[in-house]
Amino acid sequence: MFMRRHNQIVDALKDVPLPWTSELLYQEAKRIVTAELQHITYNEFLPRVLGPTIMRQHGLKPTKLYNDSYSGFVDPRTTSGFSVAAYRFGHSLVRNIHNQIGPGGKPIKELLLQDHFDRLDTHMKKFAGGNTEGFARWMKIGRNSKADRTFVDGLQNNLFRCENSSCPRGGGVTKAFDLSALNIQRGRDHGLPSYTKWRYFCTDKMTLTFKSNALGLSDHNPLEAKILENTYKHVDDIDLFSGGMTEKRLPGALVGPTFACLIAKQFSNYKRGDRFFYDRPDPVMAFTRGNNFDTNELKKILTIIPTALTIEHKIQHRRPPSKLELGPGAQEE
Numbered sequence: 001m002f003m004r005r006h007n008q009i010v011d012a013l014k015d016v017p018l019p020w021t022s023e024l025l026y027q028e029a030k031r032i033v034t035a036e037l038q039h040i041t042y043n044e045f046l047p048r049v050l051g052p053t054i055m056r057q058h059g060l061k062p063t064k065l066y067n068d069s070y071s072g073f074v075d076p077r078t079t080s081g082f083s084v085a086a087y088r089f090g091h092s093l094v095r096n097i098h099n100q101i102g103p104g105g106k107p108i109k110e111l112l113l114q115d116h117f118d119r120l121d122t123h124m125k126k127f128a129g130g131n132t133e134g135f136a137r138w139m140k141i142g143r144n145s146k147a148d149r150t151f152v153d154g155l156q157n158n159l160f161r162c163e164n165s166s167c168p169r170g171g172g173v174t175k176a177f178d179l180s181a182l183n184i185q186r187g188r189d190h191g192l193p194s195y196t197k198w199r200y201f202c203t204d205k206m207t208l209t210f211k212s213n214a215l216g217l218s219d220h221n222p223l224e225a226k227i228l229e230n231t232y233k234h235v236d237d238i239d240l241f242s243g244g245m246t247e248k249r250l251p252g253a254l255v256g257p258t259f260a261c262l263i264a265k266q267f268s269n270y271k272r273g274d275r276f277f278y279d280r281p282d283p284v285m286a287f288t289r290g291n292n293f294d295t296n297e298l299k300k301i302l303t304i305i306p307t308a309l310t311i312e313h314k315i316q317h318r319r320p321p322s323k324l325e326l327g328p329g330a331q332e333e
């Protein structure tokens, strides 16, 4: 979808009378798409995941004005706790049945999640009137699965399963994986400290027993605490993924305190450690503020409306690129 968005922006930019080269067109469109993606992530997605308090505490919500939180001392690299466990919370949001919606709003074709694996043609080929637009329409209105400790069948029992001769990988039967087991195993491969250590790191709370009380798993409901007790011998054995996925959600958030902390810290580092983050007032790369990014950016992209006007608006106040930026091979008017 964002690849299409990129090409759409390139087409719009071509209409702006500037001495474009194909490299410049590519870079400028990439700059705009990156900014849109960052805006959607910090303005629309993260508030849903983290809730208002954590967003405020970590200064993650974009402001109307420029924001210069950049620091050359912030390390923007991805941490293991985030990639191997915390951000995989998203696996619980995945739905088992996907659909395509026609232009008139009617559902066209339901597909099981497992029928997508290794089958790009289900997205790309037009069938029964459906295609990428159909998926985009569905994504706009379809609801995600509940954020909880359970995964849908396609991820838990049928991940990458393929049982007929047309299986793309090797043309043979492939057994299924269980994504939650993979996530836990991957944490062990990476040598992640246990959940109790991460919880202490994030909340200063000690976890001494499996009980859901002040000395124990106080961020868990009794049922989830009991399940962990039945699974692990000692509280310090609890894997980060299992412990985090079973925490009670923070108000207005999709995750509990430990995952919220790890996700917020990571996105804060991505932003503060990025010299080219889109809302910086950098004299060379800054976007003009104002109507550049509205709060419905995601909806707009999902609807795939023509954007020539919007794009023109985005760049109309920008100066033409300098000779230096155009590069030695560039054509000038």
Ligand code: HEM
Binding pocket: 082, 083, 084, 087, 088, 089, 090, 091, 093, 094, 155, 179, 182, 183, 186
């Ligand atoms: C149909 C949807 C999805 C499928 C089939 C899927 C599948 C997978 C698989 C197979 C892995 C590698 C597991 C391993 O061997 O360690 C993985 C990694 C990961 N997934 Fe998903 N995933 C899906 C959606 C999501 C969503 C919605 C999120 C977050 C919002 C997410 C976050 C991650 C992260 C952070 C990793 C680790 C990436 C890395 O370390 O480089 N995934 N996923």
